[in-house]
Amino acid sequence: MSSLALMRLLESAPARYDAGMRVLTLGRVEQIRDALAEAAAPSPGARVLEIGCGTGAVTEKLVTRGASVTAVDQNPEMVERARARLVHSVPRTVSFIERTASEIDAFPPASFDAVVACLSLSEMSRQERAFVLKWAMHALRPGGVLAIADEVRPRRLINRVLQKLVRGPQAAFGWIIAGSVSCPISGLAEEATGAGFAIRSERRWLFETLGVVIAERGR
Amino acid sequence: MMLQTMFDFAKDALQTGFRLAPWPAEPGLRQIGKPGPLSPVLVTCNFDFTVRRVMRAMRDNDAWLVVAPSSGINVWCAASGGHLGTHQVVTALKTSGVAERVQHRRAMLPQLAATGVIAREVERRSRWQVKFGPVYAKDIPRYLAQHERKTDDMRHVRFGMPERLEMAVTWAVPMSLIGAIALLLFHRAWLLPAVGMVWLLAIAVFTIYDRLLGQRFLLLALVASLISLGLTAIAGGGLAALIAAPLASTAISALLTFDYSGSTPIEGGSHFKEARWHITLDTERCQGVYFCWQVCPEACFETREDVRKVEIAHSDRCIRCGACVVQCPTDALSFEGEKGSRIEPATIRRFKLNLLGQRKVEAGREALEIDGES
Numbered sequence: 001m002s003s004l005a006l007m008r009l010l011e012s013a014p015a016r017y018d019a020g021m022r023v024l025t026l027g028r029v030e031q032i033r034d035a036l037a038e039a040a041a042p043s044p045g046a047r048v049l050e051i052g053c054g055t056g057a058v059t060e061k062l063v064t065r066g067a068s069v070t071a072v073d074q075n076p077e078m079v080e081r082a083r084a085r086l087v088h089s090v091p092r093t094v095s096f097i098e099r100t101a102s103e104i105d106a107f108p109p110a111s112f113d114a115v116v117a118c119l120s121l122s123e124m125s126r127q128e129r130a131f132v133l134k135w136a137m138h139a140l141r142p143g144g145v146l147a148i149a150d151e152v153r154p155r156r157l158i159n160r161v162l163q164k165l166v167r168g169p170q171a172a173f174g175w176i177i178a179g180s181v182s183c184p185i186s187g188l189a190e191e192a193t194g195a196g197f198a199i200r201s202e203r204r205w206l207f208e209t210l211g212v213v214i215a216e217r218g219r
Numbered sequence: 220m221m222l223q224t225m226f227d228f229a230k231d232a233l234q235t236g237f238r239l240a241p242w243p244a245e246p247g248l249r250q251i252g253k254p255g256p257l258s259p260v261l262v263t264c265n266f267d268f269t270v271r272r273v274m275r276a277m278r279d280n281d282a283w284l285v286v287a288p289s290s291g292i293n294v295w296c297a298a299s300g301g302h303l304g305t306h307q308v309v310t311a312l313k314t315s316g317v318a319e320r321v322q323h324r325r326a327m328l329p330q331l332a333a334t335g336v337i338a339r340e341v342e343r344r345s346r347w348q349v350k351f352g353p354v355y356a357k358d359i360p361r362y363l364a365q366h367e368r369k370t371d372d373m374r375h376v377r378f379g380m381p382e383r384l385e386m387a388v389t390w391a392v393p394m395s396l397i398g399a400i401a402l403l404l405f406h407r408a409w410l411l412p413a414v415g416m417v418w419l420l421a422i423a424v425f426t427i428y429d430r431l432l433g434q435r436f437l438l439l440a441l442v443a444s445l446i447s448l449g450l451t452a453i454a455g456g457g458l459a460a461l462i463a464a465p466l467a468s469t470a471i472s473a474l475l476t477f478d479y480s481g482s483t484p485i486e487g488g489s490h491f492k493e494a495r496w497h498i499t500l501d502t503e504r505c506q507g508v509y510f511c512w513q514v515c516p517e518a519c520f521e522t523r524e525d526v527r528k529v530e531i532a533h534s535d536r537c538i539r540c541g542a543c544v545v546q547c548p549t550d551a552l553s554f555e556g557e558k559g560s561r562i563e564p565a566t567i568r569r570f571k572l573n574l575l576g577q578r579k580v581e582a583g584r585e586a587l588e589i590d591g592e593s
Contacts, residue, residue, distance in 0.1 A: 074306045076569065102310040103344065125246040125288060131314035 037061035039147040040114035049112045052120025056082025068093035110141040133195035142219040153186040154208035234268040236392035241291030242267040248315040252281035260326040264289035276356040287311035298335030301571030305340045327352040333514035333542035376516040391421035424475045443468040496554040504551035511543030
């Protein structure tokens with residue numbers, strides 16, 4: 001059962017992050033990362049902007065697929081860890097920027113073929129997400145791909161109840177230990193549509209609690 | 220109106236009692252009164268209590284309030300613990316939409332955010348000029364009326380009776396609740412005396428421990444044990460109670476005095492190595508911008524207009540919050556550790572405090588070392 005309420009806790013200790021994420025998502029996180037990388041870098045040479053790279057797991061997959069990646073994360077320890085993970089990647093087609101997602105407005109218009117965000121949007125407020133999606137659109141070339149994955153609110157009542165039951169205690173624990181928790185997004189695809197993206201596909205995993213949305217900027 | 224006041228009061232009480240838990244308010248832009256394009260822009264944390272407090276203090280004014288995402292934690296704790304820093308303020312100023320509402324780019328931050336937010340970095344990255352206003356929300360109207368000039372009293376953290384009692388409540392509510400649940404399950408007869416003991420000790424430690432007992436733990440434990448023993452005897456407690464009472468009071472005292480130094484501005488991080496750090500000034504580097512003097516909550520600095528330098532006139536008052544070190548643009552200030560080692564300003568800017576008031580320096584290094592090996 002998925003519950004990423006502990007995500008923030010794991011984040012406070014990047015060394016434990018990857019192992020923890022695998023447990024929390026019952027291994028599904030790996031499939032999700034693959035789905036994102038596949039959509040964002042269908043062929044070598046894609047220019048990809050990654051928002052919230054964390055420990056660099058998706059970054060690594062993108063680079064392996066031949067993409068050149070600009071990865072942004074505001075947590076210095078995460079950036080450090082991602083750098084260490086990709087230090088041997090040849091050729092060096094990845095750059096890390098220790099910045100907030102709100103600063104992606106600094107990139108020139110249409111300078112990327114794809115924008116990826118894996119489990120980072122749920123850590124932002126709604127307003128922040130709207131801002132980030134708007135500027136992701138700006139940074140994408142026409143026809144460019146938006147590939148996002150995050151914890152979402154299930155559509156079916158039974159799954160929503162399940163999510164609440166599992167999240168509750170974990171959230172309380174995360175609250176006490178790390179001081180905060182992330183919040184599932186109720187309409188991931190809707191928010192992308194709201195920012196002007198055209199949805200290509202939407203998939204749900206793990207009792208509908210993990211959503212992957214692939215969308216594109218219209219031409 | 221009456222109902223609203225009562226609701227507000229209930230929320231205040233709840234959020235004071237459970238202050239150790241975060242109470243997040245939705246980050247973003249709020250309007251106070253009827254603000255226009257020239258109205259002042261205030262930034263604060265997203266601890267719900269603080270947001271309501273600022274709105275209440277400003278109720279007769281027009282202003283924009285930008286609520287930054289600080290994980291639902293109050294300004295000082297969030298800034299010192301890495302939850303309210305340059306990133307969060309840049310994010311809030313850029314994504315809240317305030318730029319479209321005003322014609323200026325000046326924002327006021329609470330002074331206590333200075334341990335985490337690097338003012339000049341915010342300016343560079345968001346094009347907003349930020350200034351540290353007063354420590355307390357209730358002083359903001361006066362500060363604005365004085366054309367954004369801070370008087371000495373607006374700069375200093377007070378730790379008088381109201382603040383001390385507030386902290387005692389904050390500590391005693393969750394602790395007595397935990398104790399009560401445990402005793403409900405195992406030994407109901409001890410429930411009331413135990414809860415009473417938690418409250419009495421909490422109030423005693425936060426109000427008189429530093430003033431009357433000179434922060435001597437053994438003295439506190441002795442007095443607490445004797446009093447609890449006496450009360451138990453008077454109440455006709457059995458042998459078990461007579462043994463448990465002094466033990467419990469000593470244990471609670473130990474817990475309290477441990478927590479107390481991290482949650483009060485009396486002394487900073489007293490259990491740790493940092494307690495022996497002291498603030499030092501490289502006078503050569505000081506260019507007399509006085510940011511340190513502006514943000515010091517304990518009035519450690521004095522300005523020397525004749526030579527355009529600051530001096531650390533009262534280092535004894537320093538609580539090692541690090542605000543001055545973080546803000547100094549020329550790195551003239553730093554902490555000096557044991558054996559005269561210098562703790563670099565970059566370290567203070569990057570590594571924040573944990574719940575016990577300890578800087579995560581070692582933890583951070585360790586993590587990096589582990590990375591290197593893997």
